[in-house]
Amino acid sequence: MSELNQETIVITPHDLPLHCSGPQNQAWNGHPRVFLPIQSNSSIECPYCGAVYKLEGEAGHH
Structure with missing residues (x-):
């Protein structure tokens, strides 16, 4: 994770x-x-800005 202490973005x-x-x-x-x-x-984690995304659920066909 990036050095910035960011919250996880739940999607x-x-x-x-x-x-x-x-x-x-x-x-x-x-x-x-x-x-x-x-x-x-x-x-x-986004490779550009270090934002962390968490998927809650099934990705399906995506």
């Missing part, structure tokens, strides 16, 4: 496909939008 299957463009930023000053390949009931 549900409704939020898929998961992408990040910097959760602390507006669209114009964030990092490039990156799609994150999260698995069911797991977590993933």
Whole structure:
């Protein structure tokens, strides 16, 4: 995890496909939008900003 002490962002299957463009930023000053390949009931960290996302539920076909 990144050195920044960030809270985990909890998402549900409704939020898929998961992408990040910097959760602390507006669209114009964030990092490039990156799609994150999260698995069911797991977590993933954005390689650009270190935001941690946790999927609660089944990823299904995403």
